[in-house]
Amino acid sequence: MTMINGTFFVLAALLVYGTFIIGVLVATRSGKFTPKIRRIAALDSIEEAVGRATEMGRPVHYTPGYGDITSSTAPQTFASFDVLTYVVGLTAKYNTQLIVTCKSPQSFPLIQELVRQAYLASGKPDMFQEDTVRYISDAQFAWAAGVLGIFNREKVAANIMIGYFMAESLLFAEGGAQVGAIQVAGTGNLAQTAFFVAACDYTLIGEELFAGGAYLSQDAVKLGSLGGQDYVKLATMALISVGTLLATFNSKWLVDLMSK
């Protein structure tokens, strides 16, 4: 059994970074360390959005976006599930109808089960209906057309879009604005963040998406993982600084090390 060329540094980084994250996570879980999260306006606004939908007697729409659970977009989809659980809790508390639309057939059964159980945990199992979670289509724009149809037919009052999004982001954001919905959005896809910023009321930018679960639930595991991420970021910043310095002096030492 031999190491594949060019993967040594990646393995080392995986182990070191993994140790940082799991270390801080375990320390937080055992109460030795408590990371503090700054205020994130977009997450605070979710309750306001659900509250407004309740006052208007209209549904809340939630979508975890274009991403699935089997590719590189999976972490963003899983981060979205944390926020979805919170939204289900809120809609159960306020007795407001929730519509979840999804594009990925792989994540559909997972979302269905997650929403069903979140209603059960909130003591409102009857609020889960067959059409609460709707699979629309795996084709991007068929899904987008379906969601826009729901916006217009069911007059959603709040539109929450958290996850990985592609070109449909602006269709949803403008479509939501046209029916007068209060909109909260967040994605790790930077090309789409600009559209959300332009057309939504509140936007989560980049990694704020991953803070959602920790921020809303204050769960020790998620808080610890978030704290660990900051240490990894510090280590990455140090690596970038050393690399920049070495490159300035024409040294290829770090580049060579990274390609080992």
Next chain:
Amino acid sequence: MWQKLQNIDRRIIYTLLLIVLFVPMAKPLGIPLSVNETTQTVFDTIEALDPQSDTVLFVLDYSVGGQADVHPQAVAVAKHLGRRGIKTVMVGFVTDGPMFAEQIIAELGDRFTYGETVINLGYMSGGETAVKSFVEDPKNSFENDHRGNRVANTPIMSGIETIKDFSYIIDFQTGAPGYQDFLRQLPAGFPYAAGIVTVCVPNVIPYYNSGQLHGLLQGLRGAAEYEVVLGEPGEGAARMDAQSMGHVVIIAFIVVGNLAYFMTKRSVKKSA
């Protein structure tokens, strides 16, 4: 009046935009355009390939939604490959891919011989998982091609054992799977270029600058540039005029909106 100009009905914006987009499409203006270095690189790489020994993996990862931006790129590059007689293996990791491959083969039928210089392997389900599977074993990933022929019996695939038997990969994409999935799964430094939708350009540029992407076609403009450098004007060049005029209208509305915003603010200050 300024107050009204701050809130122009969106139907007026849409109508004006529709007119401005339609006119140049019906009667092209022929505005000249320069060729970006990212496009030139793709052209030069294909120009340097050897028709006898080189095979290109032509990935069609775009859906019908983004075809307006990406399909003209794929057609332009396929024209080039066909003109040079480079062996072209087409494959799709999104469902619409093989259908576009058939469209291209039908359009450029005289430049390719099916089974010898071109093949449409079809669609492989599973996103990045499928990309990984194909990269690990391209020879055995498809038993039959999209047309139902046995892949093993085709001359074009006879020289393909591993992914390294492809000299160049060009991947036309509108989303996932796309450049990130390929860069993660391909051996480091493998010559891989991407054709992307315009909106993704800011995202993808860092990968070109770092050298991970060996070429980049940027949206419809990328297609138009490729047609210019190839000397075969097509769909891309024809639509660029409409895009130009569309940009002008959007900028005009932004200017009007801001002017109205400042004038309203000034009149409110005055009356106060």
Next chain:
Amino acid sequence: MRRGVPLAIVFIVGTLLLLNYFVANDTLKATSTNLVNWGVIVSAFAVGLASVNLVRIHINKISRQRPGWINSVALVATMAIFISVGIYTKLNPDNAGAKALFQNLFDHSYSPFGSAMFAILAFYVASASYRAFRMRSLEASLLLIAAVLVMLGNAPIGELVWDKFPVISNWLLRVINMTGQRGIAIGVAIGGFATSMRILLGFDRGHLGQGE
């Protein structure tokens, strides 16, 4: 048990696939390829499962004649046509008529509908940028100026007016934009890595539901 088994599967499969990335070993490679292929098959089944839900919801809507039920009829009928023609074409690859019908369905219905949705984006970009791009603050002004410069640089008409627009646009994209993109991309990647680690090691079980 209900959670233990899926967590164990996630851990074992994830670790094997990760190891295959780092280690050259034929058995490991064969196992990993098999696992990946199973993943592809499971993905295909997921499409079937989700489609059943879609059909059930719309059949229900049609049978109860709920508002907009006619749209559901269109959906179910279109789905049936595409599925039957698609399967028939696959089973009879030599039938030129069926093949042409399928390609025509794609070229003349599915493809234009998709393009129409994408085209709507142009209109939405216009209305959203008109509404959002106001010079309310210094940051908003910078955003607006950068957007206009990039638009002018990308459109050939901008180049016709002043040949430096593409140069400025390129500089904005390849220097200013890239620094921000890289910073946020690294943050997103680290966030994704941490989430994946939590799931792989079984620390995060939220996606398995809240009940035991």
